[in-house]
Amino acid sequence: MRAKFETDLPLPAMAALAVVHLFVYGFRPVVAQPWQWADDRLYAGAAQNIILWIAGQQETWLGAYDYLTLAKAPMFPIWLSVVSLSGLPLRLAEALLILLAGYVILRGIGPILPKNKGFLTLAFFLLTFLPIFGGDSRILRTWLNVSLTGIALGSLYGLQVRVLLGRPRVWRWAILTGLATAAFSLNREESSWFLLWAVIGLLIVVLTLARTAPPLRSAGIAGAAIVSFLIPVLTVCFLNYSSYGVFVTTARKSPHFEALYQNLVALDPRPRIRYVPARTETRKIAYELSPTFAILKPYLDPPPMNHFLGDKVHNRINGMPPETREYFVSNFEWALRKSAFISGAAPNAPDAEAFFRRAAQELESAMRSGLVTSSGRGFSILPPVTREDIPRLITSFAVGLRNATLLRGVPTQTAQATSGSPSAVFGVSQLTNSTTTPPKKIQLHPANQMREAIRTRAHVILLRTLPPTYLALIFTGFLSLPWILRSAFVESHLRISLTIAVQLLGTVFTSVVPIALVHTIGWPVFRWGGAPYLSATHMLIPLVAVISMSFVWPMIGELGAAFLPSRPKGARRV
DSSP: OOOGGGGOOOHHHHHHHHHHHHHHHTTOOBOOOTTOTTTHHHHHHHHHHHHHHHTTSOSSTTOSOOTTTTSSOSHHHHHHHHHHHHTOOHHHHHHHHHHHHHHHHHHHHGGGSOSOHHHHHHHHHHHHOOGGGGSOOSSOSHHHHHHHHHHHHHHHHHHHHHHHTTOSOOHHHHHHHHHHHHHHHTTOTTTHHHHHHHHHHHHHHHHHHHHHSOHHHHHHHHHHHHHHHHHHHHHHHHHHHHHHSOOOSOGGGOHHHHHHHHHHHHHSOSSOOTTOSSOHHHHHHHHHHOHHHHTTHHHHSSGGGTTTTTOHHHHHHTTOOTTOOOOOHHHHHHHHHHHHHHTTSOSSHHHHHHHHHHHHHHHHHHHHTTSSOOOOOOBTTBOOOOTTHHHHHHHHHHHHHHHHHHTTTOOOGGGOOOOSOHHHHHHHHHHHTSOBOOOTTSOOOHHHHHHHHHHHHHHHHHHHHHHHHHHHHHHHHHHTHHHHHHHHTTOHHHHHHHHHHHHHHHHHHHHHHHHHHIIIIIOOGGGGTOTTTTTTHHHHHHHHHHHHHHHHHHHHHHHHHHHSOOOOTTOOOO
16 A cells, blocks of 8 residues: 555645746746857757658758757757647746656655655755746756756656665656656766766666565566666657668767767877867868868868857857967867868768768878877867866866855846847747847836846845755755764665765766866866756755755654653643
8 A cells, every 4th residue: 555645745835836936937038049059049940840840841850951950969959849839938838847846856755755744845945946947048958957857866766765665666667767867868968977877776776676576577677767768769869860861869979970079189289278179280180191081171270160260259268369269179069060061071961970980080090000199089079188187177076066056157037138130039939939038228018027026036035045055954964964874774764865865966976077077178167157067966956955854854853852841642732
């Protein structure tokens, strides 16, 4: 029989909080900046193409191929298209999704939380009123990433809790874990840090079931999670194969492009220029060594790439003088793809793969034959970490951890304004079923000014009060650790909570490490706080705080019982 507590969440209080949440977050306008070709325009354009594909008006699901078509993971455009077809305003859909994430988490780990409706109401508040949602409101995948993190964590730990407690009906949690983890991995390319902990969590489930359940059931539950993960991932691969001829989720996962990029990085002499993967002199060497790569020479360096070379924005981002004419990690990937496309050497995805493979092999052959000295490869689209980078990497990790816990770099709604051509802005409004923020010169209607002022004020209050609240709860939880360890051998709930807390802390650390690495050798993401890159931690930290609060709550009850006079049951208060 199912424990009553599993269905005894404080639904009226949660509904009241949900109404307030929808007012604060659910009806904010959209910031339309459709000129942002690598972000807003890319996502919005892909979503519009998915809608046309669903309607049968085109054969390829993401539109006609160009160098941007498969550049980024497709989950966010899929989400945009679903929201657009539903008729819901985008901000309302985002708010509903984060409320769902909070509900899934409480439902998942509910059996190990205190059976107190006040505690659960406060936990729901901490898990859903996330300050990052009141910030930047462009067409970005940041907000979806936070919600998918919550749903994935809630389902993973819901599966663990029920297996560790010996509860029945865990199949749906296994399936939800696979689906949510797949959606998360299809939203951002650097999702491997979460996949690591998903595997660890699944191993805990399998090892527990191996001791307590028949082998077939253990294998079946693990298989359900794995198959549920593979179905969305393989579906995207099949869609890309049928539309573009490549069996990948995103072009960033292409081993041939990565090989070319890394071989170019390996040619770059030391000492390296920070944030520059392959300087001008290095590219000249590559043109001599690889006839295939030499095809790009008229396109990579002269005027066709002037919007990359000498770009004042990227020069400023990477801390270089305005007159600098070099590619950075932040734009070299795009320059390589675009030059291959406009040169005619890569008019489609299979030809692009073949082109990158040939160029990579020619450079590899030259390095192996000793024609040129290799200075060391990095990984993916990053240069290698050198000995000189180690101190900076440690500092970057500390900065990233601070920014993640203190929510540094979260912008305010008032700092955002719409810009772009009227037709493009109108297209964003139609896609998102939303109004857009006006340009800075246009004043809002007085009624709208008051409404937005209230929301902005609420966002500022949450941004100032919640980070110290999270830290206070986590710190108090650690202070109560001796009492927790004493009780953990008696209370299985506390023992499981401690297991999940350790996994969560590990997840926080592993989510900060790759971003610290990017800041050290890729591009300085922490110069502006790095909130979008640390978006997953905006759900991880509140969840750690809730678990920490669950440690302290029964201790407070014990202390209260010890020091406060007890009243007989049914006695009236005088």
